[in-house]
Amino acid sequence: MLAFSFLPAQAQKNNWQNMDLQQDTVFGLSTEKAYTTLLQHKKSHPVIVAVIDGGVDTAHEDLKSVLWDNPKEKPGNGIDDDHDGYIDDIHGWDFIGGPKGDVYHDNLEMVRLIREQGPFYDSLAKAGPIPDKYKTAYDAYIKMDDAYKTALERMQQNVEGISRFKGILDSIVTKLHKDTPTLADWQGYIPATGPEQRVQSIVVHQLESGMPYMSLVNDGIMAPLNHFKDELAYHYNVSYDPRSIVGDDYNNSSQRDYGNADVTGPDALHGTHVSGIIGAVRHNGLGIDGVADNVRIMILRVVPDGDERDKDIANGIRYAADHGAKVINMSFGKGYPKDKAAVDAAVKYAISKDVLLVHAAGNEGADLDDPATSNYPNPYYGDSSGTATAWITVGASGWTDDSTLVAPFSNYGKKSVDVFAPGVQIYSSIPGSKYTQESGTSMASPVVAGLAALIREYYPKLTAVETKQIILQSVVKPTHTVVIGSGEKRRVVSMADISVTGGVVNAYQALQLAATFHH
DSSP: OBOOBOOOOOOOOTTGGGSOHHHHSSOOOOHHHHHHHTSTTOOOOOEEEEEEESOOOTTOTTTGGGBOOOTTOOTTSSSOTTOSSOTTOSSEEETTEETTEEOOBOOOHHHHHHHHHHHHHHHHHHTSSOOHHHHHHHHHHHHHHHHHHHHHHHHHHHHHHHHHHHHHHHHHHHHHTOSSOOHHHHHHOOOSSHHHHHHHHHHHHHHHTTOOHHHIIIIIIIHHHHHHHHIIIIITOTTOOGGGGTOSOTTOTTOOOOOBSOSSOSOOHHHHHHHHHHHOOTTSSSSOOOSOSSEEEEEEEOOOBSOOOHHHHHHHHHHHHHTTOSEEEEOBOBSOOSOHHHHHHHHHHHHHTTOEEEEEOOSSOOBTTSTTOOOBSOSBOTTSSOBOSSEEEEEEEOSOSSTTOBOTTOOBOTTTOOEEEEOSSEEEEETTTEEEEEBSHHHHHHHHHHHHHHHHHHOTTOOHHHHHHHHHHTOBOOSSOEEESOGGGOEEEOHHHHSSSOSBOOHHHHHHHHTTOOO
């Protein structure tokens, strides 16, 4: 699932992730400092970065000139010119589309697994005591089913509660005879019932705090209501399965020849934002300056509104490796795997081709070292053959060099999260040649992918593993403690307690270190 996180708005400079702590007093990447002091007269080589995501707006003013073009494919002729199994794959491929369209919404993986496994385990339970050979798997299924039922009930309660609130609000508005009642109208209204009194008091409080009435209705009521309705209709709906759109043999994870060439898809907001952070054209007076100045963005549409599927992830990774990508950005994650072996095999394949994989840690504010928390894909091979060597897991940091440095939503882990990178209110490209700020480990991961690409542009002889080593060894380690989690789970820790390196990535120090690696 794509990983935005919602934080209250608080103004920050638009290019803060590339700024320098000493010069600009924000805890950025020191990218600008690196360009002006270390890279001025150096030659760079283009690096292909694959963005495995929900799609990218290929017409965006700040991105269209940095998109990867498949050199052996002729656009729009309906022929697989380069014989790679994909027709007209000019900028990449869409693994969640088919001949007649594209998947937009999908379930959570947990819901797909329940749909698939439910009949078997239900019949097993009805037949008497569970046989020993199925016990572990059955227990895991029941635990997952319980988690599903709890979440489903919460969604239903949210929809019912917000709908009830909206119904009462609408009836008061009808009595006031105004489409957009003012604060004075609400204050003067005499409630007929207890529920009316509660709604009036909430509305008055919000309007007194300066929120416009229509914002209250649209952002405070309708947006969450529609969000939870979508969750029920798609993410948590066991009877909804859009895979027929793709038309593949879904249970055959080794199948490669499916999908279509529509790399934008129905909702390219997330992937467009991620791509801008990595490589939007620098200093062209438009929007945002990417971290890397000589990248080609390869687009792999794999992530729907819902959880991505392991078969598609594996194929996205393989496509990237086969077509020359040196860095893959993966700003997505989910709580359950279906075919971890297929993804692991693809990761091993990419690493054998000298690709560095960069993955977002996730936005649950949780400890990834805790066995109860899972975020897939991950670098730990399921067959116990070890850990992916050229893989970086990225948590999100903010701009202030104090206890609030770690974003409250960011996952962490002394063994599981390698580094932190700017991921709060990052201003970047969105479809329609527009720009906005978004927060999430989804934004932190492309900062690191951009840094990896930048290092490999200027030091092309460095391997993926060496590039990872450089990024991890050159972090800035704050000496102060940081706060993680919120509410009862709030803890004060050192950065070394919640990540492998104990620091935030830094382009200036990474490039200094890269210069000392001799080949």
